[in-house]
Amino acid sequence: MIERLRASALLPFLAVILGLIVGALLILVAGKNPWVAYSAMVEGAFFGGNAFGRTLEKATPLIMGGLAVAVAFKAGLFNIGGQGQLLLGAAFAAWAGFTFDLPMIVHIPVALIVGGLVAALIGAIVGGLKAYRGTHEVITTIMLNFVLGNFTDWLASRDGPWNDPEGGALARTPLIADSAQIPRVGGLPTGFLVAVGLAVLCWWLIERSTFGFEIKTAGLNKNAATYAGIGVNKILILTMAISAFLAGVGGAIETQGVTNRFEPGFNTGLGFDGITIALLARTNPLAVVPAALLFGAMDAGSSLMQSQARIAPEIIAVIQAAILFFIAAPTVVQYITRARNVSSEDDGVRLSAGWGG
Amino acid sequence: MADQQLLLDARGLTKRFPGVLANDSVDLQLAPGEILGLLGENGAGKSTLVKMLFGIYKPDEGEIFMKGSKAEIDEPGDAIELGMGMVHQHFQLVGPLSVAENIVMGAEPKRGMFFDLTKGEEQVAELSQRFGLAVDPKAIVEDLPVGLQQRVEILKALYRGAEILILDEPTAVLTPQETDELLQVMRDLAATGVGIIFITHKLREILAVTDRVTVLRDGKWVGTESTEGATQESLAELMVGRSVVLRIDKDDASVGEPVLSVHDLRVRDDRGHELVRGASFEVRSGEILGVAGVEGNGQRELVEALTGIRPANQGKVTIGTQDVTKASPRTIAEIGVAHIPEDREKDGIVGVYSVADNMVLNQYFKAPFAKGGQRQFAAIAENAERLVEQYDVATPSIKTPGKSLSGGNKQKVIVARELSIENKLVIASQPTRGVDVGSIEFIHKQLVAERDRGAAVLLVSAELDEIFSLADRIIVMYEGEVVADMPAEDATREQLGLLMAGATD
Known part of the structure; x- marks a missing residue:
């Protein structure tokens, strides 16, 4: 167990180190001190004020986006639509938040679930198209990102049904009711705990439940799954729905725990980061949590890095992109680090999913 | 030099x-x-x-x-x-x-x-x-x-x-x-x-x-x-390194009631060509029915239709007393049908799964392998240990991925999985293709044991030797039709060869 953990964590670990080295080199080129920059980043992410809370807050949607991608991967599906699904979840959670008047203990979960379920519906459509029409989910989810992005923009716009009457020209929904807002406990966002709970649930689902076994079987060998009596089409639809549900809940937590309303543009890019997180975690739902924390900490620390070390926060994006590059190209990591037992093959993590099936 | x-x-x-x-x-x-x-x-x-x-x-x-x-x-x-x-x-x-x-x-x-x-x-x-x-x-x-x-x-x-x-x-x-x-x-x-x-x-x-x-x-x-x-x-x-039984000794069949009845079955392939054209036959308990034929004469589609993987276009399939013409693979399996598929790499084994997981592919959702939707790894491991022993599977451990076993041992994993539960009907497609002599002997003995236990066995094979060695009755498929149905002892190699090539007598 420890051995396996060590082997499968080695590549992500090396990728992160290499990513940070690339970042350090760039900072050097810019004539700044990488040590100062990284110290500021760490301080901004963990120490002082509400730094740690912000890290958790940033990590939360990343966990959800990462889980969405990771779970879909198990069924051999590549969900690139996390962004659109997250926006949809964020918008509908806002609607449930400002429309209903319920006690907090009911209102919070109801809004979360509404956000998740609406996204799940979209996921089910993607899965259905894949199962019965052979339409590749990468294509449909990318296209739906545009559809859902524009749709949610419209919902909150001045012409839209959910525009905030007090917002003037601003495209945004009204504030959600206090009873729908996820509280902070001692400055720490509770939404993070929801995400961690869902990560554990996903792990159980994939690794321990018979349903997860069906998902994996369908993803690894569609024929053998059919022969074993598993309804592969049903699995594709359900898995895609669950994946989208997770992304949708990620959006809902943003709305209910951070922004307290839906504002288009506020969540840009969060859904896409899920892909990086899932790959960094090697599609293991539990590993998604530390991966998301790492990226969340970088994001949270970037502002202090900017003010203290005068480094543009875009360097964080470069580091994250470099990490993704090293994850995606294990042979490069192997070559650079001479690490012999970097295992690049596990649980069917393939970056280039087939286009035929 | x-x-x-x-x-x-x-x-x-x-x-x-x-x-x-x-x-x-x-x-x-x-x-x-x-x-x-x-x-x-x-x-x-x-x-x-x-x-x-x-x-x-x-x-x-x-x-x-x-x-x-x-x-x-x-x-x-x-x-x-x-x-x-x-x-x-x-x-x-x-x-x-x-x-x-x-x-x-x-x-x-x-x-x-x-x-x-x-x-x-x-x-x-x-x-x-x-x-x-x-x-x-x-x-x-x-x-x-x-x-x-x-x-x-x-x-x-x-x-x-x-x-x-x-x-x-x-x-x-x-x-x-x-x-x-x-x-x-x-x-x-x-x-x-x-x-x-x-x-x-x-x-x-x-x-x-x-x-x-x-x-x-x-x-x-x-x-x-x-x-x-x-x-x-x-x-x-x-x-x-030891003497091997190349021809299985088997007792006379004690044949019972029909288990599988196929009536005027018509099946199309993915491209819409009708590959099974009105096949009718029966398999009774206690007998092995050999389906001979050159590959591509509808055997694959026939088996896929019988196991629920491919829809039948027309006709009727009955197992026991149940009409299963439109039943799902799961329903058919649950009635008591074992299926050893033709293409074991593609259809029978999940390569990255352990031997243990591969051995419960047909039963993973049932007690004792699952309780309340949760997989029971102790029972799964125990089952695998027992089957590895009983079916003589050469594997370093039950955790070894299925793909790293040899062809014969992969097949033994499938045979063990499918035959470990008592079934009414065993459908075996090319069960020894690419399998070594020792394993062939073993698999053949298992199929005969199923028959002696009273199961009906449908054996599809392109190897005439295999058909002759095992079958009690032989049907020949040619261009999707059953062109001959005869007791095995009446059949000769030459005659079957001609029938398989489409000669009518």
Whole structure:
């Protein structure tokens, strides 16, 4: 167990180190001190004020986006639509938040679930198209990102049904009711705990439940799954729905725990980061949590890095992109680090999913 | 000094892998125009040996001489340069390209800097004529039947001027007719002076075509013998190291009620062609019904329809008293139908799953393997330990991924899984294809045991030997129809061969 953990964590670990080295080199080129920059980043992410809370807050949607991608991967599906699904979840959670008047203990979960379920519906459509029409989910989810992005923009716009009457020209929904807002406990966002709970649930689902076994079987060998009596089409639809549900809940937590309303543009890019997180975690739902924390900490620390070390926060994006590059190209990591037992093959993590099936 | 008459003279080849001595000082000689059989069970080291000859592995010890001079073979390119050609078990072809394109690929004729396809097609046509290997140069490879694809592989080697042809289990994927054709092709090629190393574990083929045979067992060179005078029994004993029952002794069938009734079944393939055209037959409890036929005559579609994987177009399928014409694979399995699928890599095994998981693929959702939707790993492991023991599966552990087992052991995993529960009906498709002799004997015994227990067994096989050895009753499929239905003792090889080829009597 420890051995396996060590082997499968080695590549992500090396990728992160290499990513940070690339970042350090760039900072050097810019004539700044990488040590100062990284110290500021760490301080901004963990120490002082509400730094740690912000890290958790940033990590939360990343966990959800990462889980969405990771779970879909198990069924051999590549969900690139996390962004659109997250926006949809964020918008509908806002609607449930400002429309209903319920006690907090009911209102919070109801809004979360509404956000998740609406996204799940979209996921089910993607899965259905894949199962019965052979339409590749990468294509449909990318296209739906545009559809859902524009749709949610419209919902909150001045012409839209959910525009905030007090917002003037601003495209945004009204504030959600206090009873729908996820509280902070001692400055720490509770939404993070929801995400961690869902990560554990996903792990159980994939690794321990018979349903997860069906998902994996369908993803690894569609024929053998059919022969074993598993309804592969049903699995594709359900898995895609669950994946989208997770992304949708990620959006809902943003709305209910951070922004307290839906504002288009506020969540840009969060859904896409899920892909990086899932790959960094090697599609293991539990590993998604530390991966998301790492990226969340970088994001949270970037502002202090900017003010203290005068480094543009875009360097964080470069580091994250470099990490993704090293994850995606294990042979490069192997070559650079001479690490012999970097295992690049596990649980069917393939970056280039087939286009035929 | 090495013998100049020999095309190939390998001496003392040794290859070690961590923990395994894959080849222990193996010798092999091949003369021009000779067909040398390379015989051994799965895991005996045949593949390792030819991979060393072909430059895929580097021998730890030993030397290879070709036509009297020492050959330095560091990679397959060197081997090809020196006049070796290899036809792998898994074809190395590009499906969407034409036959000619596949054959000349990498050594294309050119006009200026461009690929001259017309010239390539002419060359291929000429080549196929010269060696008597008929094939349409313009045909698209993936549309061709397996037998012809293999022919393309052989032509590919010949196009590169191969004088030594290594055929790695070429008949594992062929029908009896295709096998006969291949054997003839081999004789013709040998007559032109090509030396052929023929890897197989089918004894009949060794006897039919080879001049000499080299036998390996557990990586060791057991001997090289002249084929003349050898018998199936003598070869099997050399190969396995003990005497082997090649023909199963079975008691008379005690036949009961019909278990499977198929009435006027019609099934279409993916492209909408009707491949099963009004098949009707019955299988009764306590009997093995053999379905003979050249592959591609609807057997695959028939089995897929019976197991619920492919919808039937018309007709009726009854198992016991239940109409299962439109039932799902799960429903049919739950009635008590075991299914050993034809293509075990594709349909029977999940490669990255452990042996243990593969052994519960048909029951993972039921007690004791699941409780309240949660998988019960202790029960799954216990089941696997028991089945590995009982079905004699050679695996380092029950956690070993299915894909790393040999073909015979993969099949044993499937057989163990499917037969470990008592079923009314056992459907076995090509259950011993590509499986070594020891495992074949074992699997055959299991099928007979199922029959003796009172199960109905439907055995689909392209191997007439297998049909004759096991079946109590035989039906022949030709172009989707059942053209004959007879007791096994009334059938002769010749008669079945004719029926399979479409002759009506």
